[in-house]
Amino acid sequence: MASAAARVLEDGKSVFVGTGLPIIASMLAQRTHAPNLLVVFEAGGIGPKIPMIPISVGDSRTFYRAVMAASMDYVMCCAQLGHIDYGFLGAAQIDPYGNLNTTCIGSHDQPKVRLPGSGGANDLGSLCHRTIVLMRQDTRKFVEKLDYLTTPGYLTGPNAREKAGLPRKTGPYRVITQLGVMGFDDDTKRMNLISTHPGVKVEEIIANTGFQLIIPDNIPYTMTPTEDELRLLREQIDPNGIVIGG
């Protein structure tokens, strides 16, 4: 999952990362094919050489050997101005249009489970050119209708983002789970399957998705993580197993 996510990130591009697995994937990309990946954190860290997993997206690791220790205003303005290529998020629920919920399960005023809320997710999902979502896939998480729409995907479909006032040519790009990689259909803006991870059957993906997923004819396997990637993850990036293997 971390490896598949890391490979989406390109050298010489910028990524705004949320807490957890997105950080791991960005660190892996920096240590493999994208040494010049510009990582940006919402509390103000710009371009750090992340030495170890930050526990907070605002802690001192997020501006370690950075090019700038700025402010939230500054980095959010960078995103609104169009400098951020990728936004990297996790979520508790996702719908067919890539809309995300990180606020509550059940009703807002009397929630069954209260989650932390938007944090910077709504901002990243609104302002970054492409949003990448990393989350576990099952029918409770991949749902037809969200309990609460925290962060915009394609909202209700084609042109809905622009109609709502969000910047043009933005929106969700990839959804990466423990089972496979998904994208979005150009015409309908609904989620489609791009690849399954090695050994995962298409049926398994369908069984773990609570809505109609667009399934093209030929589905390749996601590239297997290399030995080098696995070693980096286990030895350098997350030796305590804080995020991976959880």
Next chain:
Amino acid sequence: MNILNEGKGELNAWMDPDDARDWMSEKKSRELTDKIMPIKEAVKRFTFNGGYLAMGGFGHVRVSMAGIYEMIRQKRRNLIMAGKTAVHDIDVLIASGVVDRVECAYAFGHELRGLSPSGRRAVEKGKVKVVAELSNAAFQWRFKAASMGLSWLPARVMMGTDTFRYSAMKTVEDPYTGKPLCLIPACYPDFAFIHVHRCDKYGNAQIDGIVIEDRELAMAAKRLIITTEEIVSENEIRDAPDRTVIPFFMVDAVCETPYGSHPGNMPLLYYSDEEHMTEWLTLSQNEDGVMKYLDKYVYAIDDFTEYITLVGGVKRMEYLRKLERLEAPLSTPWRRGERNWITIPLN
């Protein structure tokens, strides 16, 4: 301008900018006066029941925990808190009954550590009410609008979502582009605490590393209490004025509280105390544990100096300094519910 949509969240801490100007003109002084006082006095003078509270810093990073614990000891009640990525601070304020309403961008969670047992429980049982939702950028820009002396700022976030529907924002048609635009109302907190690296007796405060939202929050707050790792001379400030983030005339009180962000991180000085956070996350699984924690670390002691001794004193702080400099291995005992951590020995 044509209003297109309105969120149904409560609008709190907003003022007409002319009223804000009157406040700044009459209640803030441009005179250089010594504002050093004990944190007890600052909390007594500048915080009040029912007020709107905002904390500087982010998550568990550079948060004035010394101010938080003192508000709990003074039994402040019915506060509304800015959940602008609030972690341990809001947890203990809710658990102790100080905060009963939250304007929420991020709260009830501990970032990488997972959800907060006690924060979640409070909302799910209706003990705490989320009065409005918003995003982190929107919170930052609420303070920015206030810092500019405006009643709102436009932005391109929140639109099309439930985050907007439960917020106090409005959308209008941009008179220049014709596209929808979100109006973010100014936020003037009744009182704010900002923890800094160094400050002189007048309140000229310097922060090392990222400033997060504090430049604007300092300007927006009606009352501002600075807690500082150290008080330095005015000369030292004047030697490096480019490092000053908050000038004296924004500040109402200066309190010296070394290690005042513990158990949080103070960038470049000490890292967060993950053993302590684990103790809280473990104990706060139930209400008895919450009381045990508060009794031990807040009620049973008189001030922050005693607290620092209690959590391990100089020896512990030296370890956290090493951790910050990447010279000691990080232990994360909260990881996957493993509770095999050892209680921190007192020195």
